[in-house]
Amino acid sequence: DTAVSQTPKYLVTQMGNDKSIKCEQNLGHDTMYWYKQDSKKFLKIMFSYNNKELIINETVPNRFSPKSPDKAHLNLHINSLELGDSAVYFCASSQPRGLDGYTFGSGTRLTVV
Amino acid sequence: GENVEQHPSTLSVQEGDSAVIKCTYSDSASNYFPWYKQELGKRPQLIIDIRSNVGEKKDQRIAVTLNKTAKHFSLHITETQPEDSAVYFCAAINTGGFKTIFGAGTRLFVKA
Numbered sequence: 265d266t267a268v269s270q271t272p273k274y275l276v277t278q279m280g281n282d283k284s285i286k287c288e289q290n291l292g293h294d295t296m297y298w299y300k301q302d303s304k305k306f307l308k309i310m311f312s313y314n315n316k317e318l319i320i321n322e323t324v325p326n327r328f329s330p331k332s333p334d335k336a337h338l339n340l341h342i343n344s345l346e347l348g349d350s351a352v353y354f355c356a357s358s359q360p361r362g363l364d365g366y367t368f369g370s371g372t373r374l375t376v377v
Numbered sequence: 378g379e380n381v382e383q384h385p386s387t388l389s390v391q392e393g394d395s396a397v398i399k400c401t402y403s404d405s406a407s408n409y410f411p412w413y414k415q416e417l418g419k420r421p422q423l424i425i426d427i428r429s430n431v432g433e434k435k436d437q438r439i440a441v442t443l444n445k446t447a448k449h450f451s452l453h454i455t456e457t458q459p460e461d462s463a464v465y466f467c468a469a470i471n472t473g474g475f476k477t478i479f480g481a482g483t484r485l486f487v488k489a
Contacts, residue, residue, distance in 0.1 A: 295475065305464050307421070307479040319475045354420065361472040365411040365423035 267291050270355045270369035277345055278377055284341045285372045287355030293367070294360050295319075296338035298330060301352045301371070313338055314360060345376045379404040381469050383480025391488050396454045398483045400467035403448070407469040410443060410450050411477075415464045425452070457487045 270287040298310040312320035355369040380403040408429035413421035467480040
């Protein structure tokens with residue numbers, strides 16, 4: 265039983281394409297996140313939703329659009345992909361305000377060619 | 378803005394030695410400090426955490442210490458083993474808000 269599952273695990277696509285990454289958690293958490301991890305391993309927050317409501321929207325190009333249909337799902341859609349979007353994207357969930365830490369998904373390695 | 382500095386960026390130790398990773402945070406309202414371990418190609422996983430009303434916490438070979446006055450917290454791993462090799466992230470969160478600030482990570486190598 266995977267607590268936070270995200271799909272796909274790998275995504276290779278051409279510049280200019282549009283792609284989506286899906287995330288689902290079965291932990292009953294209210295808060296979900298998207299993080300981008302670059303080649304230097306730095307974890308950068310992109311978005312956070314609490315009970316389907318957007319609460320954190322960092323300086324992210326508006327080509328990135330999150331969608332939370334319910335509190336167990338947080339999807340990420342990326343338009344007009346660029347080479348610099350290549351990274352590992354992690355979904356995570358937590359109790360409100362991150363108490364007791366995050367549970368991360370297994371990551372989606374996006375490669376834009 | 379809020380910031381967490383983590384040192385060293387790379388740490389190499391001999392199996393059986395101790396490893397210490399240090400972090401400093403800037404937001405004095407931070408009150409929860411988790412540590413994550415990320416093995417190669419895997420997800421970050423919570424290994425230990427400490428809240429601001431506690432100065433030290435231990436779980437088998439790992440321990441965390443917190444100095445709120447100096448805004449420092451540290452991860453200590455004793456009797457290191459090759460399977461401890463990973464990237465370790467510290468983090469600080471102000472639970473009045475919703476944002477966890479991560480350190481830049483420490484790549485730990487344990488040589489057999």
